[in-house]
Amino acid sequence: MKKITINIIGSIVLLGVILYSGCGKEQEKIITICTEADNVVGVQDLAKAWEKDHPDIRIEVLSIPTIGASAETALSELRTEIMAGEGPDVFLLSGPNPNVLEETIHLFEIPEVTMNADIFLPLDQYIDHAEYTNWEMLNQKILQAGKTEEGQMLIPVSYTYYAYVFREEDLAQLEALPVTWEQVVETDNPYLQQKLWGKIGGQFHNAFGKVANYEEGTFLLSKELLLDQLESTASFLQSGLRKGKTAGETEEIVGGNVDREVMELLMREQNQSHHIWALPNIEKGVTANICLYAGVNRNTEYPEEAFSVVDMLLSDEVQSGRGFKKGDRNFGTLVSANQQGFSVNQQSFDGKLSRLNQEDADTLKLIEEKISTVRFLSEIDCELCELFSYVSYGPEKPDKGEAAVQKTLESVQMKLSE
């Protein structure tokens, strides 16, 4: 008995010594940024710039896959870590692309839903003491999309909308361009039909403005509205294909999501007149999608430092591509090069506008004003595009549209209510 007691006490003492030996050493401060593979190069470059200003803190970049079984495993591990009150300090993520056939998996399937799940740190108090970015110079309309009643939970970094850029001389054939989605799908203009018929399906999700009330967990699109829009868009698809063939050649120089390349194109063609037309939604406005967003983990050990990384990311230096001069080289120059869409940093955006001709700059500003809804790209966008694709190209069945709409409504409603 005595021997057993001595053994137990001995084991406890040994365990204590082992555990205590780890104490006393100063822990290295590490900020972990979780991002997708496409953003890693830019984030690493940003990390170098930030580390120069904060030599006692190291940044680790955690790259998460978005395709296949490895993505499922990695995301499941991350979710478990976050559930345990740990996880990365900063999230820098983009949503799914509804036009890509291959299904991608994302950490936050519907970011607006996660914004109400106590996962992100409200950043308002940190924004007030920002070091790198003049937050008043950020596009407030876009920024608003990341707010809840609790405050600024997510920071949109870049956004896009669907637009066409035509040269003025080609525009004569296009006549008046539609200002609502209904006018788009009912247009008789063969040139417009020619341009749009192949791309309209991929933009079906942008036909709508606000699609959900995320606080209450309700889907705002009714069955009737969806059926109407599906029918008219599908009929446009048919007539567009037919009539478009009869139209002559009208060369658009851009037809897709606006981004840095569009700006560069317009800069190169400064001496030409253009007509820039953004695809409208049913509310007569334009739906913008957030391509990249940042958030800080509510449970981060270093909230100020984690915010500071986001702050630097949005700075004029990083967003304009100039970077921060540290020693003999510039850091943070690669972020904007890899970033899709337009920057939320108005200063950087205005800087680019100043290099366009006045007319183009004014049109882009006007479109900015027309943006009526800003949405994070999410599973809902994918569901809407899939719905359109199924109804337009799926096997012919009686009541196919109604059944498909009902299924989509149920699925989206479930995703919002959970």
Add this chain to the structure above:
Amino acid sequence: MKNNFSKSMTGYFLIAPMMAGCLLFYVIPFGMVIYYSFQSGVGRRSTFVGLNNYFEIIQNELFQLACWNTLRFLIIGLPAILLISYGIAWILKKQTEKYLFLKSVLLLPYTMPVAGTVILIDVFVSDNGILNFVRDLAGVSAEKWMESSGAFWIVVFLYLWKNTGYSVIILLSGLLSISEEQYHSAQMDGASGFQQFRYITMPQMRQSVFFAVLFSMMNAFKCFREIFLIGGEHPNPEIYMLQHYINNSFENFHYNNLAVASILIFLIIAIIVGSSFIRIFGKEV
């Protein structure tokens, strides 16, 4: 006295590793789940919200749907599997020379991998499956079975098909443990078949029935794997179960909802198992 103390210490020492594992992997996490259920958020910045999460989740329509479907599944599935298993076990008992072979056959669905079960279901109920083929032959249009209200019954059938064998084995072992002499004596005393069942079989089958109920319920919750593979994360509302809600709450970072739902499931199971235990062993206790 000293010898007794030493013996009990050795006993505790021997079960210590298992108890430590149980404490580490079950008791502490369950304690954390209870803690989370009263918090908003997780980790160092979570805040105490009392019973708010409970009130919120009880009002959630999807949670209500999940509860109703799970309860409906248990209310239909459990008695059905017990009755069928009891019947099969009773028949098997009389075929003593064959039951070893039949037992293996009955266990076959239980040992079938989940993927195999799903493929089998697909063979029957997919758009081009056997059921639709038969409908086609009869001139009736094809049906999307897993999207119809029939999906629930397909899942119940799947559960019965897969798990009946397991319950049969439990009940059969109970039936075989009852001495034949008792039945012979009862017959000599003029007892009818029902009286034999009522006064000999039933009292001695309590433990077997209890374990059959327990394992059938566990298997009912395990059936979620098949439902998940057939219907996905957001299936037809008819087969949306509590595990869907819990699994999706995890994916959506609604950890507090997940905690509350887990505790409510625990309570449901505890009530069913507890009441079965009291009913079956009440007289002995």
